[in-house]
């Protein structure tokens with residue numbers, strides 16, 4: 180499959196008052212167009228750093244980040260971000276929040292607004308378009324954030340723990356909705372999560388990282404039947420527990436080999 184996202188020998192060093200900190204080292208990763216991959220690993224292994232490199236918010240100290248074969252040196256309209264917090268503007272209606280990317284890009288035309296309305300409709304938010312963010316539940320607000328991200332039609336979505344502040348039932352519903360929405364549009368997605376079950380259920384591949392320095396331990400490709408199923412269905416697939424256990428064991432083995440720092444162990 181033609182790769183859309185590529186990390187080629189990527190290292191990143193943060194330089195600050197405390198000196199240099201090698202956050203990630205020697206990352207090689209290829210993600211095909213339309214694929215959904217997750218990054219999992221202990222706190223500090225570089226998941227957010229990888230997303231920032233893919234978003235063009237950070238430049239690699241070594242190696243290259245490519246999207247569609249082109250080296251990424253600055254933020255690109257091809258890439259959209261969805262975060263744990265929705266960052267909706269409290270003084271703007273839902274429609275105006277969802278349309279903000281178009282507005283900033285000078286594309287808030289009648290056609291653009293019609294597109295945003297169609298996204299809100301698809302995400303079950305048509306009745307909410309004139310409401311204000313404080314009137315919505317956490318799950319609804321994250322759906323608005325998804326509509327806002329999709330409105331600018333990025334090829335790639337970077338999802339930084341977008342479900343982690345939601346209660347379980349809403350989280351499962353939203354995992355299905357996001358997965359379905361991205362898949363039906365052929366979007367490429369990179370999800371950062373601490374929830375291994377979420378990673379296994381939503382992804383084509385799960386990338387396990389270790390820390391000190393951040394590096395890729397293993398890439399797990401999910402069985403085809405799980406990849407084709409909605410996340411809630413994938414969780415019930417006979418291979419699910421096996422994949423989950425393998426990811427968990429790899430994480431644990433990385434911890435045993437590389438953790439001499441005495442840091443808090445948090446998956």
Ligand SMILES: Nc1ncnc2c1ncn2[C@@H]1O[C@H](COP(=O)(O)OP(=O)(O)OP(=O)(O)O)[C@@H](O)[C@H]1O
Pocket residue numbers: 193194195200201202220221222223224225226227228229393
């Ligand atoms: N701005 C920064 N300046 C210096 N070091 C940083 C900076 N941001 C992150 N780091 C360091 O880089 C490493 C990777 O951090 P990063 O936030 O990417 O990890 P993470 O896997 O996303 O962690 P978490 O799961 O806790 O969000 C850590 O050692 C962290 O302390």
